[in-house]
Amino acid sequence: MSKAFFAKLPKVPSFKVTSKDVKDGEAFALPQFSGIFGVEGGQDISPQLSWAGAPERTKSYAVTIYDPDAPTGAGFWHWAVANIPANVTELPTGAGDNTGSKLPQGAIQLPNDARAARFIGAAPPVGHGEHLYVIVVYALDVEDIGVPADATPAFLGFNMSGHTLGRAVMTATAEIR
Template structure:
C-alpha cells in the first residue's frame, strides 16, 4: 500500500487539543508490531504508560485503530474508556477478555472482531497497515455510556470530551501468500 493511498489518521479531522506523551515496552513509534500484538501471535494488548497530560484530566480512554483496513471506515482493535485519572499505565495483557489488569470502573467496548478485548493486527496478506494506539485525556470521569456502545460511538463521545491526546503509530505487514 503506498503512502498516497493511505487513509488519514483518526484525529486528523478533530479539533486540536493538548498533546502529552505515551510510551510502551511493547510498541515503538513507527516500528513493526511484535508477534504478541498480532492476532495469529499472542493477541496481547501492549503495555502503555502516559505522562504530561492536562492537570484537569478526569479520566482516560485508550484505543487501537487501523485506518488502513479495507472497510471504508477503518477497524477498531481496542477501545477502553472511563479509566480513572489516577491510572497512568496499563500492563501488557490488560485488554484480555478477562478484564485482568484493567482498573476498577474502566469499560472495554466491543472491537470490530465482535469481542470485548484487544484484537491483534491481521491485515490482508501483502498489505502493510498502521496501528494507532491513542490515549485520550478526558474532561469527565465517565462518558456516560456502557461497554455495549460501538467503538465509533465511543469515539464520537471522545470527540467532545478530549482535552489532550497522545499516540503511538506502529505498523504490521502480513506476508503475501505463495
Template sequence: MSLDRPVTPNPYDLLPSVPSFTVTSTDVTDGQPLKDDQVAAHGDTSPQLSWSDVPEGTKSFVVTCFDPDAPTPSGYWHWVLVDLPADVTSLDTGAAAGELPGNAFHVRNDGGTAGFAGAAPPEGDQVHRYYFVVHAVGQESLGVDADASPAVVSFNLAFKTLGRAIIHGTCQA
C-alpha cells in the first residue's frame, strides 16, 4: 500500500525559534532506522536519551516522540512525558515503563496509553520519521495534567519552551 502523499516538513521548523541544546542516545542514531526495541512489533521500548547544555533558567523538561509522517492531518504522538525535574538529564532505555522521577507524568499518546508507543508505520508506506525531542521549560510545571491531549501539551510548550533538543530515527514497514 502506498498512500501517495508529500513528505511533511520537520514540524519543529514551523514553531517559534528557540535555542537548541544537545541530546544524544545510545538507542537512536540521528536520521537512521530505529532499533527493533523502539518498534511496536518488536519491543515497544522507549529509547535511552541524555541531554546537556540546557538553557539557563530551565526548571523542568518535557520529552516527546512525534511522527509527522503518519497518514493523518495531525501526525501521531508516540510519547509525551511532562514535568520531568530540571536535575534529570537522562532517561534509561525503557524509562517510560518504569517509575518516573519527581512529579513527572505521562499524557496519553495517540494510541490511548500513558507511556511510549513504538514505531508502527503502515505496511508499504513511506519512511516515517520519529522526532524525539527534549523541551526545556522555564517553569517547574507545564500547567497541564495527565488528562491533557498531546496537542494541549504542544500548545503550552509553544509559550513556555526555553530551548529544544532533537534527535530523530526512521522506520518503514
C-alpha cells in the first residue's frame, strides 16, 4: 500500500494483519463480491482477519475496508467496525453480516456507503478496471471511540485520528470484465 494513502494522517507504528480468505495484494474470492449490488455469485461475506503485534497500550481496535477507486469522487466504504475489545485479535469469516452476531460483544458496525450496517462486497463497475480494497486494523488508545452506531466510516476515521497507536494494512483487489 502506498504511503501516500496515509500521508495526511498521524504517523504511527505498523503491525501485521492477515486473512485466511484473501492474501495481501491478491484478488478477493467470489464470496467477498457483492450479490447485493448484483455481482453474480457474490455473497457479501466479510473476510476473516487476524492481527498481531499491536502496541502494548492498545485498548480497542477498529477495522475498515475502503475502495479508493470507486467512481464516486470520494471512494466507497465497504465496512467499518469500531470498539473491538483489545483482547480480540481476529474476526471470523462472515462477521460482517447484517446481524453482527459474530462480532465480539461491544463492537459496533457502522453504516457503509450503501447505508447498511454490514459488509458490502466488492462490485467494481464492469470494465472499470482493477479496484484496490484497503483493509485496515487500527489499534486505539480508548476502549470506546465515542461514535454513534449510525455514524459514517469517515466520521469514525476523524475520531480515530488522535487515538491511533498503530495501523495494520493489507490490500485486496477486484475487477469485473
